[in-house]
Amino acid sequence: MTSVLIKNAFIATADDEQPIIREGSIYVEDDRIVEIGKSIQSKSAEYIIDGKDRIVLPGLINTHVHLAQGILRGLVPDNVSLIEWLRDWVWPLQGNLDENIMDISTKLTLLEMINTGTSAFVATSINARYGVNRVVENVYRSGMRAAIGKQIMDIPGYADHPQILHAGLIEDYQLSLKIFNDLFSRWNGKDDRIWIWFSPRTPGAVSDELFRTIAEIVREKNSGVTMHLAEVRDDIRYFSGRGTIPGRFLKEVGMVGRKYVYVHGVWLNEEDMKIFASTGTSVSHNPSSNSKLGSGIAPITKMLKYGVNVTMGTDGGPSNDDYDIIREMKLALLLQKVSNLDPQAIDVFTVLKMATYNGAKSMGIEKETGKLKSGMKADIAVFNTRAPHMFPRLQPLSNLIYSGTGNDCTDLIVDGKFLKKDGRVLTINEEEVYEKADEYAAELLSRSGLKYWM
Ligand SMILES: [Zn+2]
Structure with a gap:
């Protein structure tokens, strides 16, 4: 004992x-x-x-983490907007990542999260080329709790930009389903700390049919889903081009409910919020990333008012650029106060709950963690x-x-x-990370055909 x-x-x-x-x-x-x-x-x-x-x-809970982007910190210019940022920088870099660079990127990200008080997280967009089993193994060994989202897609697009995705990131969905099933049977539920989820790329990269397939598997296996949603106005234009809105569409294909964590939600409207609230669907709020990329301020006080489970996330190395939930809480507070022109719009207790209990709820583990109370996990x-x-x-x-x-x-x-x-x-070898991170990042930059921007 x-x-x-x-x-x-x-x-x-x-x-x-x-x-x-x-x-x-x-x-x-x-x-x-x-x-x-x-x-x-x-x-x-x-x-x-x-x-x-x-x-x-x-322990703080970060509901939006790109493990592949720890190694991209500082590599991407800090003055580009989302689509250009993805197309010209992030995707070429991630499309050239290999297992060894991913190994260091994962360890670096875990190291920073543990160092800053994070106990659990949702990992997004794990591509097959990153070496998925090694990623999960690294997370398991770190001692953290995590829902790890295996990427899945069947269209190489983003919103209404078809064929935009970097060749190195395109995956066959049948291979993704197989990897998901293998990971799920090997890791899901291990030590009550590791869960295997789906991470559909983005709307515009997944067909309706594939969304329905994912929803069915999730229901069957009691798994979960995380996906970027309504981050920029292009995302809404994509849905309105199809005569719908994000919430209505997702409900139609069965992609709402507990353990569905949609990331950003900057441009969600009141109908979306009502759908998410009534189905127990969660939104991950990432104010630093939304600010840096000029995406907008997510209307989270309104979401909370409608009863949406709003959580906190940091996003990744080139968009935040830290994985520190304390800093994220401050920005969440400030942005709501200034955008509502009301210093009473939100308070520290609400934001602390978003960064702990609401995060646990979004991962389906709120009976075990997310608050300090006798009987809860330590x-x-x-x-x-x-x-x-x-x-x-x-x-x-x-x-x-x-x-x-x-x-x-x-x-x-x-x-x-x-x-x-x-x-x-105690659980990550800091020296190994420091020894390799600079060298691996430089190698990745030149392999991607990119240069120092500053
Ligand atoms: Zn993200």
């Missing part, structure tokens, strides 16, 4: 019953939280964290408050979200095990 005691810390639980516990303690035995509160019975444990200079949150992120940007410490949660970053994380526990302890990530 292993046990951990965090004592006398400021705890933000993401649980409505008791959102804040000042000078609180948490006792963990094996993989679960046994006790949490102001005064608890357990006084000792194998490992004790003194919480005097700490704020404790549920997925816990601890942050340092003994730093200039955290003082005075009367309102540490507000300080962490508005003034901190994920780099303030000192410890991360997932499933009762330390992935980061006392400032050091």
Whole structure:
């Protein structure tokens, strides 16, 4: 039996019953939280964290992660809009990725997420050329929880741009189905941490028939789906060209429900929102990426009002450019306040819930994780408050979200095990990543026929 005691810390639980516990303690035995509160019975444990200079949150949940893009950070010019960004830069780079570069990109991304307090994530768009089994194996070994989306497509297009996709990324859908089935039987449900999902490329890259096939398999296997949706106006033009809107179309082909996570949703309208709310479909909000690419501000306060399960995501290395959910929460707050011309539009509790409990709900694991409560899995992120940007410490949660970053994380526990302890990530070989990342990125750039843009 292993046990951990965090004592006398400021705890933000993401649980409505008791959102804040000042000078609180948490006792963990094996993989679960046994006790949490102001005064608890357990006084000792194998490992004790003194919480005097700490704020404790549920492990953060990132519902939109491109593992293939960790290695693309900084490679793509920071002044292009989505279609050009994809066509001229991201796709040529990803279309030249091989298994060895993907190995380092995956480890780099996992390293950054663990370092900044993320316990679980949804991985999007895993192409066969990346070496899917090795990707899943790396995620499993990292100790994190993840729903990993195998890419699937049958048209080399994007929205109403047919034939636009880079040749290196085009996949045969029958091969994708086979890979999905192999991965699913080998990994799905392993240790209650790994799930295999579908990641249809985008609308315009998947036929209606294939959407229906995916929905049927998902229902049969109780799997899940993640897909980019309504990110830019071109996406809406694609649907209106077919006389429909995203929500209506997806409902028609059966692609709505629990464990359906649609990413961005910047241009969704009220009818889309009502459909998503009534079917339990989730939206992943990625404000940095939407800002950097000039895509727009997702109307998430409206989505929340309609009852949509809105979660937080970072997107990838060339669009964010970090995988830090704390920084993402701040931008989510600011953008809603300014776009609504209302400082009361959204608050830190709502955003914290989006980044924890709502994320767990979107992955179908909210009974096990996403809030700090006795009986839940021990997925816990601890942050340092003994730093200039955290003082005075009367309102540490507000300080962490508005003034901190994920780099303030000192410890991360997932499933009762330390992935980061006392400032050091334990489950990824940092030196291996640092040794290879620069060299591999340079090799990938030249292999893709691209140059330094700055
Ligand atoms: Zn994305």
